[in-house]
Amino acid sequence: MTDLADSIESVRQLAAGWRAVVLDRDPAADVRDLPGLAVRWADSRFLFWNTVTLTEPGVDAGLLEQRLHEAAEVMRSKQRPGFLWLFEDLLDEDARTALLPAARRAGLDHAFPGTGMAADLPSIPEPVHPELTFARVRTDDQLLTYADINSAAYGFALEDGRDGLAGSALWKNDVHAYLALRDGVPVACAAAAEVDGRLFVVLVATLPEWQRRGYGEAVTRKALYEGAKATGITRATLHATEAGAPVYPRIGFVPNSRIHFFGLRG
Numbered sequence: 092m093t094d095l096a097d098s099i100e101s102v103r104q105l106a107a108g109w110r111a112v113v114l115d116r117d118p119a120a121d122v123r124d125l126p127g128l129a130v131r132w133a134d135s136r137f138l139f140w141n142t143v144t145l146t147e148p149g150v151d152a153g154l155l156e157q158r159l160h161e162a163a164e165v166m167r168s169k170q171r172p173g174f175l176w177l178f179e180d181l182l183d184e185d186a187r188t189a190l191l192p193a194a195r196r197a198g199l200d201h202a203f204p205g206t207g208m209a210a211d212l213p214s215i216p217e218p219v220h221p222e223l224t225f226a227r228v229r230t231d232d233q234l235l236t237y238a239d240i241n242s243a244a245y246g247f248a249l250e251d252g253r254d255g256l257a258g259s260a261l262w263k264n265d266v267h268a269y270l271a272l273r274d275g276v277p278v279a280c281a282a283a284a285e286v287d288g289r290l291f292v293v294l295v296a297t298l299p300e301w302q303r304r305g306y307g308e309a310v311t312r313k314a315l316y317e318g319a320k321a322t323g324i325t326r327a328t329l330h331a332t333e334a335g336a337p338v339y340p341r342i343g344f345v346p347n348s349r350i351h352f353f354g355l356r357g
Contacts, residue, residue, distance in 0.1 A: 097347035101207030137255025141173025207348030244296035283318035
């Protein structure tokens with residue numbers, strides 16, 4: 092996890108991919124690129140669509156302090172909460188040491204860790220799972236099911252997840268979003284979107300009662316397979332939560348960037 096180019100790629104995938112989904116939620120959403128900060132804020136009840144991230148490499152402790160305060164001010168100006176995504180490899184050694192105290196001074200609390208990953212997948216076999224079938228998300232009802240699986244997996248209220256996806260033409264038409272069904276009942280989901288020449292894997296989730304059965308891995312493989320078949324793209328990226336991170340190396344993803352998620356102190 093030391094290749095800065097991979098970390099920069101990961102940051103750019105977030106900024107570009109989130110621009111599309113945030114503007115899909117609200118064409119007037121805040122998608123500013125400020126010095127050293129990318130704002131992608133839909134003011135949605137779905138917290139993942141409300142983000143700020145640092146974007147410049149080589150940030151020292153002094154600049155980190157400034158950027159954290161700037162990010163916190165952006166977050167305070169919004170109606171709904173969200174997250175600052177901070178890619179650790181963009182910081183120099185002193186800034187990494189100073190990160191948590193500096194975040195506290197800016198009024199930010201560490202929420203959870205994550206990991207940026209990437210893979211070169213020149214040949215993706217069509218996935219087969221003995222317990223699953225797959226359905227591409229094409230209807231509003233399927234999209235609501237996709238949202239509900241994410242809400243259940245991440246501990247959101249159902250209405251919050253639906254606020255992030257309900258009625259989206261982008262997700263039904265342009266994103267390769269799939270449901271995994273066990274005996275006809277949706278149990279997991281994953282999506283791959285074309286972003287700047289990569290397949291960007293997003294919103295992978297499995298219902299809590301069906302986790303640790305390989306369902307998330309299988310439906311992620313399906314989204315990648317169909318995305319690659321449609322686009323010819325073989326480079327893929329994603330941002331994994333700590334719980335999901337062990338799944339992706341089995342598909343071929345390599346961790347490349349540690350991510351810290353911060354929220355405003357309550």
